[in-house]
Amino acid sequence: MKASTDTITNVWDFLADRFNTHKNGNEIHPDAAVNIFIGWPIFLDQMEIQRKYLGTKSLEILDFGCGTGKFLKELSKKGNNVTGMDKSNKMVELSKKNASNGIKLYKEEEFYELVDRGELQNKFDVITSMHVFEWIEDINSTLNQLSSILKKNGIFLFAVFPKKHIIDSLRIQDLFEDFDSAENPSVGYANFDGIKVQTFIRDAEFFDEFFRNSNFDKVLEFYPPYSQYFLKHYKWTGSLYPEMMILAYRKL
């Protein structure tokens, strides 16, 4: 049974081009470039720390909501065993086209079938997820299912929009709209040039509580600043408040 009760099935198919991280540098949309230049380096550093912590050469990694798969390739190049899954079949197709040999890719239905059959139980050393959890309404079931496939001492490493970024974006009328509150936004929409996706904003305390109750230790809370290179090269016009809250928790 799939975890998400999201009714906007495959709206992400229409956004595959915007988030296509395989394009040439100049053609990459700033919304995707921010993941590449601001988020991925932090994720890769944390992965190196986890590799040393576990004393292993190669990590078993799931990228949940892998998009078009460029990050899977980066992880695989570093000698890890890599699996990707995405809700959008179009994203999975692009990932399959672009990914190197040995990377496993699953569509949503296939993935949750394996989870339900227990075939991925305690499999992963790391589950990464870059800007995915904020599109999921019933996040507790997703996190519970993902927790079950993480090994003891494995880490969850993910990025979501911080609340301050949304407050400021609403003020400057960039990307986000129709939120329940301007001061304490929790549910609203991201409007990607007419393609509207429901967005759920949760602060660090929400995730801290979930993971504390699920017997995880907190490892990281970080709000990476934009680099000068990114701001100039991609002509970023969005909020200057960090657009990522990166959190990590270790399973005890």
Ligand SMILES: C[S@@+](CC[C@H](N)C(=O)[O-])C[C@H]1O[C@@H](n2cnc3c(N)ncnc32)[C@H](O)[C@@H]1O
């Ligand atoms: C903003 S994109 C980020 C893609 C990728 N993580 C990256 O860094 O390039 C969000 C991704 O989350 C995926 N997604 C949305 N809801 C999802 C869900 N319930 N389960 C898995 N993936 C989901 C979308 O299809 C899309 O590929």
